[in-house]
Amino acid sequence: MVDSTVAESSPTMETVKTEKKVDEGPTVTKEDIEAAAAGATDSSVILKDLLILPPLNKSAASAKPSEQELMASVPLPPIRSEEPVSSLRTALSEVCGYAHLTNYRLQLVPQALGLERKTLVAKQAKANSNKNKNDETLEASVYTGMNAVVSVAAVNSRNDHTSFILPSTGTDDKPKDKKKDDTVVLDDFGDLTLLLEDGLKDGSAFRIVLEKYDAASVRDHVARLRSLLDGNAPTVTSFVDDAPSNNTEKEDSSAEANKENPTATPTAEAEDPAAVATDSSPEAKKDVEVDKAKELKKKEQEAALKAAAKLPVYDLNKPVSVDGKNLKDFFYLACGEDPSLYHGDLPPPKSPKPENGGVTASPNSKSRKKGKNRNKSPQPKNGQTSSEDDEDIPVEEVMRTTIPRMNALEETTRVPCNIRFSGFHPPPSHRKLMGDLAYLEIIVDQEPTIYITACTTGFYVNKSTRASFDPAPVLENPCFSHELLDCILKKSTKFAGLWTKAVAASKERAEYMNATNKDGPFSSLFRVAVRGDFDGYKNPATASAATGIDALLQTPSWLIPTPKPRSSKAAGSDWKHYSHHTHNLNRTEDDLCSTFGVDIRGGAVRDWNEELQSAREMPTSTLQERIERARIIHKVLTDFGEASVLGVKAIVEGQISAMNPNEGARSQVFLHNNIFFSRAVDAGVETFKIAKGDNAARKSASRDIQCIGTLHRMDTTELHTLATVLIDYLGTRFVCQSILPGILSGDKTHTLLYGAVEAGCELKYDEEMHKALENTVGKTLQVASRMVPRQPLVPERLEEIKKIKSTLPAYMSMPSQQEKASESETEVAGPTILSCAPLEAKGIRGSDQRKYLLDISRLSPRDANWVPKEKGGTGMWEELLEKSGGKAASSIPVSVDDDEWTLAVLRPELVSRFVKIRREQWLKSITEKEKSEAEEKDGASKETEEEEIADPAKPDEKKPSEGDNGETDAKDTKADEKAKEEKPKEKRVEPRKLTDEEVEHLKTFRMNINVFLPDVQSMDAVDEKLAEESKADEQIAREAALLLWEQVLPRLTADIRDAGGPHQQIPPDGRSLTEMLHQHGINCRYIGRLAMLAQQEEEVDKKLEVEIKNGNVLRLGRRKMPLYWLELLECEMVARAAKHVLECYLTENGGSAAAQPSQTIASFLSALVSESEETAAQTETRMGKKKGGPDEDDFNALTLCDTGGNGDAVPGSIRTRSEVWTDIEREVGRRFRYTLTLYNPAGKDSRAAYIPLLRRVCQRTGVRLVAKNYDVGGKCLCSGGNSSGGRLTASYPIEPTDVVDIVPLMKHAAAHVEGFVPCALGSSIGLPSLHISLADARTTLEAAHLHCNARSLSPALDLAQEAASLYQRVTDTPAHPGVVRCMDLMATILFEAGEPALAANSALKGLGLLVQVAGFDSFDTISAHLLLFQMLLASQQVDLGVKHLRAALYLMEVLGGPHYVEHSNVYHKLGSLYQGAGNVLTALRFYQEAGARVVSDRLHEGMIMRSTSMILAAIGQLKLAVQTEKKAFQTFSLMFGEDHNLTKASDATLKNFMKAAVEQGNRMVEDEKKRKEEQAAAAMASQIEADEEAEEKKKKRNSKKKKGKK
Secondary structure (H helix, E strand, O other): OOOHHHHOOOOOHHHOOOOOOOOOOOOOOHHHHHHHOHHHOOOOOEEOOOEEEEEOEOOOOOOOOOHHHHHOOEEOOOEEOOOEHHHHHHHHOOEOOOOOOOOEEEEEEOOOOOOOHHHHHHHHHHHHHHHHHHOOOOOOOOOOOOOEOEEOOOOOOOOOOOOEEEEOOOOOOOOOOOOOOEEEEOOOOOEOHHHHHHOOOOOOEEEEEEEOOOHHHHHHHHHHHHHHHEOOOOOEOOOOOOOOOHHHHHHHHHHHHHHHOOOOOOHHHHOOHHHHHHOOOHHHHHHHHHHHHHHHHHHHHHHHHHHHHOOOOOOOOOOOOOOOOOOOOHHHHOOOOOOHHHHOOOOOOOOOOOOOOOOOOOOOOOOOOOOOOOOOOOOOOOOOOOOHHHHHOOHHHHHHHHHHHHHHHHHHHEOOEEEEEOOOOOOOHHHHOOOEEEEEEEEEOOOOOEEEEEEOOEEEEEOOOOOOOOOOEOOOOOOOEOOHHHHHHHHOHHHHHHHHHHHHHHHHHHHHHHHHOOOOOHHHHHHHHHHHHOOOOOOHHHHOOOOOHHHOOOOOOOEEOOOOOOOOOOOOOOOOHHHHOOOOHHHHHHHHOOOOOOOHHHOOOOOHHHHHHHHHOOOOOOHHHHHHHHHHHHHHHHHHHHHHHHHHHHHHOOOOOOOOOOOOHHHOOEEEOOEEEEEOOOOOOOEOOOOOOHHHHHHHHHHHHHHHHHHHHHOOOOOEOOOEEEEEEOOEEEEEEEOOOOOOOOHHHOEEEEEOOEOOOOOEOOHHHHHHHHHHHHHHHOEOOEEEEOOOEOHHHHHHHHHHHHOOHHHHOOOOHHHHHHHHHHHHHOOEEEEOOOOOOEEEEOOOOOEEEEOOOOOOOEOHHHOOHHHOOOOHHHHHHHHOOOOOOOOOOOOOOOOHHHHOEOOHHHHHHHHHHHHHHHHHHHHHHHHHHHHHHHHHHHHHHHHHHHOOOOOOOOOOOOOOOHHHHHHHHHHHHHHHHHHHHHHHHOOOOOOHHHHHHHHHHOEOOOOOOOOEOOHHHOOHHHHHHHHHHHHHHHHHHHHHHHHHHHHHHHHHHHOOOOOOOOOOOHHHHHHHHHHOOOOHHHHHHHHHHHHHHHHHHHHHHHHHHOOOOOOOOOEOOOHHHHHHHHHHHHHHHHHHHHHHHHHHHHHHHHHOOHHHHHHHHHHHOOOEEOOHHHHHHHHHHOOOOOOHHHHHHHOOOOOOOOOOOOOOOOOOHHHHHHHHHHHHHHHHOOOOOOOOOOOOOOOOOHHHHHHHHHHHHOEEEEOOOOOOOOEEEOOOOOOOOOOOOOOEOOOHHHEEEEOOEEEEOOEOOOOOEEOOEOOOEOOOOEOOOOHHHHHHHHHHHHHHHOOOHHHHHHHHHHHHHHHHHHHOOOOOHHHHHHHHHHHHHHHHOOOHHHHHHHHHHHHHHHHHHHOOOOHHHHHHHHHHHHHHHHOOOHHHHHHHHHHHHHHHHHHHOOOOOOHHHHHHHHHHHHHHOOOHHHHHHHHHHHHHOOOOEHHHHHHHHHHHHHHHHHOOOHHHHHHHHHHHHHHHHHHHOOOOHHHHHHHHHHHHHHHHHHHHHHHHHHHHHHHHHHHHHHHHHHHHHHHHHHHHHHHHHHHHHHHHHO
């Protein structure tokens, strides 16, 4: 009922409060603080000792429950009176014995608890323990059988909605006594507050009363049971935490010991040094404090040594760098884990020692001691220390044990039971009259089929067989129960055993999950992502993405973890993904019964527009009202997005008929679920629009939804917009909108107030609508009101429209009187009207009398840089083309005249900046003018005074009196001078207010958004004054465009080079790049211009490097242009162009390729990530070396080929690599006016980052690939001789079987961020996070940031917690970017407060939520990993910190490539860690890796060289140390000069190294000399010994000879 994700991360303020109250910092307004803290001052009632009683039975004659019912009841924790009644039902859905209940109501029992609360809980815990001990099989509930009381559904009889009063006995003509005969039924749509007056209090209970079924509720009940049997068995036995635990045994044993020795003192008290010091002298207290400090320091040192000992060990034969091309282990490396530690040749993992009887690793273990706490975390919790035994067990070994066990539990929780509607269903009419509702067939694990009849009061076993129909109950035991589960439990003993095992396994699984989720969901997400690599499951489908990771992530990953088949027959056939698909009749039935998003149980189809507008008009006077309003808006827009995705999927599959089936497919529109679906294509001349062409139509739809989102964030009630969603799916863009009231009911039900609907008609004008536009769009977005022609189109365009209409049947019979009436109306009303909106915009009053604004194609002027110079543009692109001397590639068009660029408008951020500059200049001119006038006035008055002093004989001059003297005159003069000095100061302190004329003049800074439009009449023929005004507006628009070209773009390039400005860190991927450009007011079409500027900066750096080598540079700057910047820009250009090219391939020939797109997509991606295409001989060689995987015959056997007779339905021939890149380069040239230099180069030198490109293209197209290693950057095979099309071929390096799925991409008008986001289509639909329409949450978070910046940590933490609570109360889930920001801020506050362990805990939870929101590889995840590393490092958890640092490194490689600017910095940090731990060899390897990376900061490069030289000197490599330190000295001297401290320090180090090297050399020479002398002496000694031996032998021979002679 209460989500604990945020609550657990909020520590008590005692850990944050400082001893001394200092300045609270810049005070936020009092109103903001009070509004932010309003939620904390809640005066609600806390209800305690509440119970939920089991279903009512006939035996329960008295209102007071029996002891047996109390034993079966569900105790509730203390809850607030504002708790919704629906949360009680949600809680019951997780309780064993109650989870399968679906058709019931709750009644209030004011006084129910007859036992003490602790006694009841103790008895229940003892009973559950006995059941677990004896392994008893779960039986059917005794409260749902024949004696169960089944009632009709409750009907609301009160107008105040406080409760339902239902008569339990008696007739209508007898008076009722409320205390005896009436019961209070809970309103499922209300809360508990209004039940207080009906007797709700502490100790009350809620009685379950079963209700009768109907046909629909039977289907719901079957669906619920299917869900429970599919791995969702209940796990909860009690919501109360005060159940007896292992502490009870300890307390009992200590109590017995105290009885034996009453004088014994508790050990904890005797050993408490604080207690001892209390009665001691001050000297003793001081000694105790000193001892404490020493002990604490000793513990910290020991902890640091232990942490250093746990650092990962790297094999000397393997590189220390992270392989960014390793996509096979993506989910391991993205979480900082080493796959070899999970699947390497390691000894069998040891089971973690259970703490207090915790869970053991053995799957068959049944040892469950009484009262033992089994919620043990497999790894130590941040900020806490576990036992020594647990610390000795590596986390990898624990996970190697936990994951297979969890897999086995997942299999056990799935009961092999098939519940389906019988072939005899539906009941015949005569059986319906007897109460039959449905007939079911139950198949339990190959047992005989059980045939069940569902009636109004429950379920029973009937006499039917497969061959005969007899729905009557069996005679022996019909096993009747109100619940289907209990009926099956009574009938099937095998099912009862399977269900018992499933519930036990579900409980054990919940304990594992609770243990791993203590620090947030991150570890659980990792487990689910990689569980397919471990044993434990029988069927690979249980570990597939659809049932696993996709259900946990809002944004589906572009890589899918594919489980490995475990059977020996499937070895080597991992590419056969269909082996993961299981036979499931329930899934088949759900698909056939799908309503494609329509809620058929809700009666009428949902009116999305009315729900949305009613929610926006809800009161906002109190915080609770604002929260409720934001919740409903968020709920409606979320449901609308889900319904839109399902509707588009149904349209693509042909499940929905078009409203205009007689027209072409591209012009067809659909109405489904009260949502209007249309394709974003040029529909012709039926509607009034300025732009033409399909490209312009796609861009117009995107601009329209962007403007709708802007109005949604403004949260205005004067203008209304429709719920709108864009969805890109399989190359087609769909526009999904709610229905405007009255638009489908004829012209009389709605009124056009503003603009024009049909092409060729005149514009309408309404004063009220115009004022609403002025107050919203005009004031907030700086849109100017200008006179426009009533007939805006030029005569040529009107004639063209007239000709086209004359050929259309719908317009042939149009009477000409309408044209005459319009002409007469024009003569009366005048040729112009006032407009504060785009010409294409339409203001319509719906049948609900609300004013709606439609077709808002722009809210800022058209970009003059993308207007041809001859049509009034700036001509900047043409000037660049002239400067290049015609050397530009042929892929760049000569002119910027393109239909799509009609919709190219300036960003609102740039417009705001431009208007601000103009206003500041105007205010400055006014100030200077007033200052000069004041100076002239002061000068004139001064001259007048001088004249008066010089001419004392003037008649009006007053002569001094007799008493006056010179001192008085001097005092007066000084006073006048002082007044003159103070007068201008007062003017500067108190600025004057603007006059009405000046306020009106401020409106002139607004910009005309209807400039540079094609086929629009010029104002020259209407009015000269208006024509001059229009020309002035065009000049202002040109100045804004030039501001972007001449200042903003060069400034951003300079900031990237100098690492300055608000964005010191270069974005790691295209999505973060897009957000950064938008914040600067730069459109993404300027990426090509930024790339040109980056190339110029790189050329400067290259020339400078040559000068440095030649010794011609005396002083060197610190920064170089990062090479990664140009790589990122080109990668994003290629990805965006590739998306459009692939969409063209999929939609050509009527979308034939979209019907079977795997081959087209695989060949396209293969061409994209390769350098060239391989020859036939190279293909044969590669296939000969291939081990496993599909070959040509395998691909041909996957599907039928050569079908379709080469008709239009057969996909066209696959394009070669050169054709693909030609199309991409052409699109890059048209869209960005740029020629690629890094991708598809002519030479061999390439800086192309193919893995980031592959990721970005998949994200922008919705393609999902198998997580495996792809040979990118080499040769490819695209067509494979597939000239006929329709045949699957072995493309390389990406094969058709590697393309697992294509998901739609959604752009929601109310999304939290701009852009298209992938949406999963599985068991749950993943949508982009939406904007929260609650200003209180944003204000509270901003106030928390202000307090944090001012070091006012205590209120900052309170406000951050309150902001997280507000966000979560709106979204009903913590997985939202707002909550993630709050968690990160809380972690920062705790870290600043000196609580790194608590900060790391909060940051880890925030990381888990961030992964749920944005995926494992979002750009924000990198920052989260780096932040978490700092906090873990400060809390002495270095080993965990290194994991997150390596995760950040891997994500940098995948997102940015090998040249990302932060690589060297992170590797240098790792080297410093290992150097501090004493592992100098590993530190040296990290330093060398950091130096091998491209470094754009010369200072950092010098520091890396210094660190490397230190390590080299430490290991005795002084020669290399001198060489490395010499490079560092040269770098520092060129940057800072000879007198800088770094240069001096490097010089001193270099001298020391050289001296040590000389000494080492001398020692080596001496040692060599000694060695040679020793060798010579040894040689002489050996020679002497040899001579002596020879002499000895000679003597012996001589002596023998002498003896022989004798």
